[in-house]
Amino acid sequence: MTILENAALVLRCFGNNCTDLTVSEVSERLGLPKASASRLLKSMRETGMLEEIGGSRRHRPGRMMLNLSAAFRYSSGVIGRARAAVHELSQAFGHTGYVSIRDNRQVLAIADFEGTNALRVGASIGNKLPAERCATGRSLLARLAPAEVALLYPDGPIAERLAPQLDRIRRTGYALSSQETTPGVDGLAVAVGDPVTSEAVSLCLVYPHNLVSDAERNAMIDAMIDSAGGIAEAVGDPLFRAAAERRVPA
Amino acid sequence: MTILENAALVLRCFGNNCTDLTVSEVSERLGLPKASASRLLKSMRETGMLEEIGGSRRHRPGRMMLNLSAAFRYSSGVIGRARAAVHELSQAFGHTGYVSIRDNRQVLAIADFEGTNALRVGASIGNKLPAERCATGRSLLARLAPAEVALLYPDGPIAERLAPQLDRIRRTGYALSSQETTPGVDGLAVAVGDPVTSEAVSLCLVYPHNLVSDAERNAMIDAMIDSAGGIAEAVGDPLFRAAAERRVPA
DNA sequence: ACAACCGTTCCAATATTCGAAACAATTATC
DNA sequence: GATAATTGTTTCGAATATTGGAACGGTTGT
Structure with missing residues (x-):
């Protein structure tokens, strides 16, 4: 499973009554180990695909998505x-x-x-x-x-x-x-x-x-x-x- | 350079007078070998981050981006x-x-x-x-x-x-x-x-x-x-x- | 039909990613 | 305010994906 597929799966979680996600939610919804979910969200944050809401642990799509x-x-x-x-x-x-x-x-x-x-x-x-x-x-x-x-x-x-x-x-x-x-x-x-x-x-x-x-x-x-x-x-x-x-x- | 970073760089190309990209354009704009650009776009296509326009070689953001x-x-x-x-x-x-x-x-x-x-x-x-x-x-x-x-x-x-x-x-x-x-x-x-x-x-x-x-x-x-x-x-x-x-x- | 260009596929070397468990930090409960 | 429960992060070797170069198909235009 490439990281890109997992990233896409995370992105697909958004949009239907779901505007933000946490590490555990991703881990549960995608059936990934906590460790992987944590690293995945971290990478996605660093690339701008996701961003943290406020200083909390919640993630939402990055604002780059508006351009896209x-x-x-x-x-x-x-x-x-x-x-x-x-x-x-x-x-x-x-x-x-x-x-x-x-x-x-x-x-x-x-x-x-x-x-x-x-x-x-x-x-x-x-x-x-x-x-x-x-x-x-x-x-x-x-x-x-x-x-x-x-x-x-x-x-x-x-x-x-x-x-x-x-x-x-x-x-x-x-x-x-x-x-x-x-x-x-x-x-x-x-x-x-x-x-x-x-x-x-x-x-x-x-x-x-x-x-x-x-x-x-x-x-x-x-x-x-x-x-x-x-x-x-x-x-x-x-x-x-x-x-x-x-x-x-x- | 992880593939996720490259994917994000591709996505960042969009939005400023740029609504679609080809393999060569990506290769040139990001300074990647053609081979890498080709595989990158292919992966992004398969995950839905990008989609082909018509049957052409042009790529645009996938419709998943609307939800995001x-x-x-x-x-x-x-x-x-x-x-x-x-x-x-x-x-x-x-x-x-x-x-x-x-x-x-x-x-x-x-x-x-x-x-x-x-x-x-x-x-x-x-x-x-x-x-x-x-x-x-x-x-x-x-x-x-x-x-x-x-x-x-x-x-x-x-x-x-x-x-x-x-x-x-x-x-x-x-x-x-x-x-x-x-x-x-x-x-x-x-x-x-x-x-x-x-x-x-x-x-x-x-x-x-x-x-x-x-x-x-x-x-x-x-x-x-x-x-x-x-x-x-x-x-x-x-x-x-x-x-x-x-x-x-x- | 030919040439020029664009995109894809192969390969071994390299770098990233994986999962489990220990660790840290937060939040909830008493 | 202390303890417990939950949530998030880091470490490690093993496993796997990614890399660039070059050779290979396909398309476009002359």
Whole structure:
């Protein structure tokens, strides 16, 4: 086991309700001898990967990580464009917007833009959501071939519920969720991808269920598909489809 | 030289106009043999510290870094409170706000909140600014004893220019900058710190120079000192001083 | 098709890392 | 405030990973 692998395992402990770690916690969570855990954290401290909180024995990621996440977010052409697009959309409609990527069966917001409306949905990045249970996630899943989706969800029930939803997204070009993750909150999502890097991102707007008329929602859908279409054209996404039937009442 | 140090050196390459790296670039920038650079990046890829962009030979920080920076930002009580406070301030006044920390002679924004006004200052986190040349930085420097500041700035001229400015900040409780870093942009900053972890953060609002009246600016100063004072009380900051003379015209 | 460049793999020598146990320092309990 | 319990650090030989040089595939551009 190289020290780099162990270091990565330590870093992976962070992020899910875990903002700091001690030597013993690392020793226990990774099953390492105390001695090794102690030396490992020491080395990581010295390299700046970790830093001590105050003068205590608690460790958190070093501040270098702030630069790294910034580098990640700007390294992708699609991501940069998506950020700009969602920022505009968020300002135009006053609702909170996200840019998200999919990581296996989860989606991860990599940028958020708080809305300007008095009543708007709070934004928080870095959290993971199950892909099959939000508009953002489904918009990204809909870019996969049905066979790939089946591979990702071997458990029957989920796949069965998912298939018609994804079909609809593929036809209409956008994904919708209504009070799914959070009561009172609806979401709209459209996905684009870069064929070169094969990275796909989802543009998403979230808004209060009761405050948005059908007309406004349609306007948002149009605007999102427009924006995403621009990105798709710029990066040459062959999978992007502008919605055809979206104005036909359900 | 342990592999961990080299890995950290690679990670440090990112962030300053550098979002991705190749084997040769790493080899050159760190002065490593090609072989070592190749193996190093391979290991870092396998552990998730890096990932390949598309199928190319370019590497960027792995997406794990998104979680890490989130963990960093939430690991501190002051930071969390400061985020909430600046978010409120930003919404209340419509101007863009920042939360920043100092790293030696630089300041680093760790959270940003875009303003809602039509004309507002763009926000971007992850960038570093010289501490002595922005309100945020000076508000943090003012928390140091004069001797510590002198230690940080051994070069005479800077220290001389800085001393009276910091004095004023210590007396009034807030820092001001006018068209300093960016033409047409003014900034207001107030710093608070946690005596337990000895972490200090700066709350900052930036706004268009020509669009803010003296009255509004004073209102902002009051609100910021109020918010920061609440944090200072909560965490028990002994250095925080509410402004006494700030309404006295200069 | 060729050349130039970039990235990967092999090798033995070297340096780091490993785990157990003793040691030190902190925190908790009485 | 003393003792016990927990947590973190250091030491050691043995085991293992890392190192740089050179030779080997692959890609790119002319």
